Amino acid sequence: MQGWLTTTWEPNWRSFRYFVLYRLLLGGLCLLGLVFPGEWNVRLNLLPSVLLYTLVGAYFAAMVSGYFLARFWQQHFNFQLSFQVLADVLVISVLMFIAGGVSSGLGLVLLISLAAASLVGQGRLVLFYAALATLAALMSQSFGILYRGFDPGSIVQAGFLSAGYFATAILARLLGQRIMINEDLARRRGIALDNQIRINQRVVERMQDGVLIVAPDGQVVRYNPMAARLLGLPSVAGQLVDNAPTLAAGLAHWLAGGDDSVLFFGAGNSELGARFESTASSDGDVLIFVEDVGRIKEQAKQLKLAALGRLTASIAHEIRNPLSAISHASELLQEERRGEIFERLLRIIGDNTARLDRIVSDVLELGRQNQAQVEIIALREFLGNFAVELLANENLPASTIALDVPPGKMICFDRSHLHQVLWNLVGNALRHASRGPGSVRIVFAGEDVPGRVELHVIDDGPGVPEALRDQIFEPFFTTHTLGTGLGLFIARELCVANGGALVLRAGGGGGHFIVSGRSDTCQSAVANDALAAS
Template sequence: MTFVLGVAIFWRIAPYSVLAQSLIFTDIVMLTILMFASGGVKSGVGILLAVSVAAGGLLIGGRCALVFAALASLFVLAEEMYAIDQLMSTRVNYTYAGMLGASYFAIALLSLVLARRSEQILKLADQRQNTIIQLEELNQYIIQHLQSGIIIADQHQVIHVANQSALQLVNKKLTPHKLKAISDKLAQAFENWINAGDNNTTMLKMSYETEIQCRFLALPTQHQDYYMIILEDTALYNQRLQQSKLASLGRLTASIAHEIRNPLGAISHAGQLLSESDQLDSQDLRLTKIIENNCGRVNQIIEDILSLSKRKDSVREKIDLLHWLNDYFTTYYLEHSKAAGKFQLILNDPSLKSSTVDVFMDPGHLKQIMDNLCQNALRYGHPERGLIDIRIKYDSQGPCVEVLDHGPGIMQNGVQNFPGSWGKKRSP
């Protein structure tokens, strides 16, 4: 019977609590019968009931442990009463039976305490496991969303973790097993760094002409040594460096603009006072007008510089690009009458006429970009040779607007200086 119930518990044929209670109850009944057949409580079989009571407290817990202790005590007393009544036994063992019953209750209480403590430990272990899983998921999320490529490897060059940025930089879809699968030069530089520990940086040039800077760092762990390899595209690194320099230059330019504004205000004010004099002839009045106009120009330049240095964060909005461009050129023709009729809107895909081309962008920034492109196209794109095309198309990254004029374009030797050379024009 016990074997059958054990198989039922293993295969979960019925609820666990029902099967466990049936198993303990069966043990108590069978051991009581065995104790009776062995000569009563003096046979020592009754001590086996304590094992069943303890098992009930540990497996089920709660009040069931005390119930099993009570059942075992009652069965022992019942066995003694039956032996005296039916077998006319002259040996009265109620004291020993009572001591067994008391021991059952003591064992039941002890097993109950142990069961509760085991439940607390198990609950704490589950909490720690969930915390570890959450931390691991968080670490994976952080690693995968880092802009730099991250590779975690051991001293045998076995790769354990590689984020998506690293796979893109090394042109791999799946995580390689070893560093040698990425590059022999990277594996050799990593081995040299582990052995010597002097040069933790190497440049890696992939087959598709992308130059990657690799840095090696040791991760402090208690057991096995792990190392982190940071991969950075040198083009992105140079771009960040240039952005930092431009930010510093912007702050310097704003400071210079503030310094220029004070004497400029004094010059403008002096010119206005001079123009109000009755003793000036027409030639002198013309000179004061030139002073006033140029002060206004310089002041406008200062305002533009300060507005660029204090530019607010862009607020992206959903824009219907076709509708926005039509409204833009309507307003542009009103502001620049000479540009009327010199632009034409072209759709690469005819289906765009019956659909909306939605983009998320700051309308103010988009207007500034279009103003600069259109003004440069009018100024340097030879509009007399034909209409300037405003072409809308889709590329791999989404909607794209092209301003195509008839200018000479950028010479091959000037590509490296672009957009620095372009910034020397009037409307960069």
């Protein structure tokens, strides 16, 4: 019996207060029965008297004091419970003796008190309460047989009643133990569930992907802050079709049996991807994950370039030393005249040596995150000098490049960066153009946005094929046998570092690249743009 409470029992003051409240009502009914006597008083021989008024009044006072103690002084649980049960046993035993013993039926009232006490009490005390009630019932019946002429055979009824006391106490205690175990398990599971909900909510709020829960009718049930940020909305509450029509159309297509993902554009024209997943909820809600595809691509690209940069930096010295030796050896061999085939082979060696050196230089350039030293550049003068230098390097007449730049136009850019960007763009244009007069044009244009300017590099070549437009800015992508595939990528990165952009214009004949930059306050504007771009 003692093992019943060693691991699971703890004071249950709420249930104890209900028990005391029941006893308070019982004492009040007894007191009212004496104040307003009826037929039941005569049957039970409980006629009003000083003894009964004193007994019932003291019992009711004990119940009132016990109720307030249980409500406002939650200490010494076992003592308070034992006091209440003892009062019940004494008062009901006396009333049972006065009413004629066990035949009066008052002994059954103790069963309720014992059952309630056993539900909230400890194992050993439960047996003590049952033993106390049994002793009181037997003594009361025995005194009645000896001094008041009760039927001697009624002692058997008292024995059965006493056995009922023990059975009730034991069964109630077993039930109470099971209830307490289940209550404790439910409480601990409730705490664990609440903690898990809090953790899940914090995880969802901190996710870099947007999460939306959408009802079958298209109503957004719940979403995290990242979902609203990616979609460029202060709130996504309401109908999904009103906030993100493209996403709603993708969801409808998936519900009809289509693909479980869709690509679309969100805030700031960023490329987003959404995945749809069904849930096991009874409401049939749909879970939508929204991720920034552009950010993922950028991270993958940066990881690739970082790994390549570390590799190249470690072997650049080992590569350039043999290249220098090969280049020097080919120069020495060129001093000997051994025929046309010999010279052609030397040219092949020289061209490929230069290409390898250029590849190493371009890859090393990717790892150098030099901050742009921006300045105000007069475009007309800068482009004039640039065209002369490039045409001299390519052995082309001055009329090959046509400049359309009004005087006084400025751009805020790092001078060496702008030179490198244009060298790559115009060099590519000359490679694909006819190289006739005006085959490559550099045109100045202003944008609708105040403080920004554009330089258009246009050639009369075949242009970039539609299938390659999404790949030309990818690192190491090239269609030229001698190209490194890094020129356009580095050019775009340099533009971003200067607070500008490099894009390929769609439509029209020939290649058409646009370099954009600022023309107003140089220092603060570029710094802010570069920080935002990073």
